Amino acid sequence: MINSLKTGGEKRICSRGELLLNEGEVEKNLYYIESGAVRIFLLSAHEDQTIRLGYEGSMINSLSSFLKGSPSEFYIEAIRKTTLKVISKEALSAIVNKDQDSLKGYQLLLENVIAQQMEREIDLLTTSPKERLQRVLQRSPNLFQHVPLKYIAAYLRMSPETLSRIRNS
Amino acid sequence: MKIKNEELITELLEITGKCSIAVRKMRMLDLSQLNYKRTAETWSILECIEHLNLYGDFYLPLVAQEVLSHQPGNVPGVFRTGIIGNYFVNLIRVKSGSVKKMSAQKEMNPLHGDLTITTIDRFLKQQEQLESLLIQCQAINLTKARTAISLTKWIKLRLGDTLRFLVYHIERHTLQAERIPKSRIEV
Numbered sequence: 001m002i003n004s005l006k007t008g009g010e011k012r013i014c015s016r017g018e019l020l021l022n023e024g025e026v027e028k029n030l031y032y033i034e035s036g037a038v039r040i041f042l043l044s045a046h047e048d049q050t051i052r053l054g055y056e057g058s059m060i061n062s063l064s065s066f067l068k069g070s071p072s073e074f075y076i077e078a079i080r081k082t083t084l085k086v087i088s089k090e091a092l093s094a095i096v097n098k099d100q101d102s103l104k105g106y107q108l109l110l111e112n113v114i115a116q117q118m119e120r121e122i123d124l125l126t127t128s129p130k131e132r133l134q135r136v137l138q139r140s141p142n143l144f145q146h147v148p149l150k151y152i153a154a155y156l157r158m159s160p161e162t163l164s165r166i167r168n169s
Numbered sequence: 170m171k172i173k174n175e176e177l178i179t180e181l182l183e184i185t186g187k188c189s190i191a192v193r194k195m196r197m198l199d200l201s202q203l204n205y206k207r208t209a210e211t212w213s214i215l216e217c218i219e220h221l222n223l224y225g226d227f228y229l230p231l232v233a234q235e236v237l238s239h240q241p242g243n244v245p246g247v248f249r250t251g252i253i254g255n256y257f258v259n260l261i262r263v264k265s266g267s268v269k270k271m272s273a274q275k276e277m278n279p280l281h282g283d284l285t286i287t288t289i290d291r292f293l294k295q296q297e298q299l300e301s302l303l304i305q306c307q308a309i310n311l312t313k314a315r316t317a318i319s320l321t322k323w324i325k326l327r328l329g330d331t332l333r334f335l336v337y338h339i340e341r342h343t344l345q346a347e348r349i350p351k352s353r354i355e356v
Contacts, residue, residue, distance in 0.1 A: 019285065019286065019287075022286070045295040
C-alpha cells in the first residue's frame, strides 16, 4: 500500500521556506517525503508553534483539513530543500479502494496516526524537558540528523538554549 | 489635550482598519517584492511589518493586562494626554504624509533575513487583537491605567498614550511599507 503511494504520487521539489499549505486553504494532498524536512505549525499573534515534524520517509499533511475538507488551521513549510511525492485525495482514494489489502494497509496507517497522536498528547503533558526530549528521541532516534535544532526545540516546547543544554549534559 | 474616550478610540480604530486593509493588499505581492531592499540599511516591506510585530509582542500583552485589571464603567470617559506620552506620540506620528527618518532601537530591528508571508499573517492577527483591545479600552479609565514602555523601565505611560503611540506607530510603518514597491519601479 505504502509502496504504491510512493510510486503513485507526483514529484515536487520545494526550496527552503516554501509553504506547501497556508492557513485557511483546504488540504487536498498527502505528502510523502523523499528527502529533506517539513514542519506543520500554528500561527498566533505572538509566535508560531511547531506541532509536527516530517522528514525522509514520513507521510505528512494537515490531517483534519484533509479528512473534513475544512480550511486548514495550520501551515506546512519546507524547512530544508525537500523532495516530495504529492498524492491527491482522489489518487489516494483510488489506491486505497483497489483491493482488500490496500484497504487494510490504509486502515493500519490511520491506526498508527491515532496512536502517534496519543503519544504526542503524553509528550505535551510531560513536565520535565529532559523526559520530553527522551520520549521524542525514542520514537525518532535520528531526528537531529534531519531537522534543525530550533524546530525540534519548538516542537518540544522549550527554548533552543534549553535543548542544547539538555543534550550536552 | 483632552479627548473623549469614544472619540479617541473611534479615531484609533479607523486608522487600525486602514492599515489592515493596506497590509492585506501587500499580501498579494510576491515574496521577492516583499523582501526587496533599496539599500542594505533600508527596510523591506516584510522588515517594516516584522518591526511592528516586535512592538506588538511587547505592547499587546501589557495592554491586555491593563484591560483585565481595570474595572470597566464608572469612569469619566475623558482622556487627558500626558506630557511624556504626548512627546513620544508626536515623535513618531506621521504629519502631512511625510515620514521623518529615525533609527529603530536595536531590539526592535528585524535583522534576521528569512521573513516570509507568515510575517504578514502574524501582523494581521495582532491587528485583530488590537482592535478587540481598543474596543474594550473604551470603557476604562485611560488616564489612570498605565503601561511600561519598551525604551526604559523608568517611565510609565498612560494607557491612552500607549494606544495612541501603538496605532500611530503602525500607521507610520504601514505608510513606509506602502512606498517601497513604488521606489522599485523608479529604479
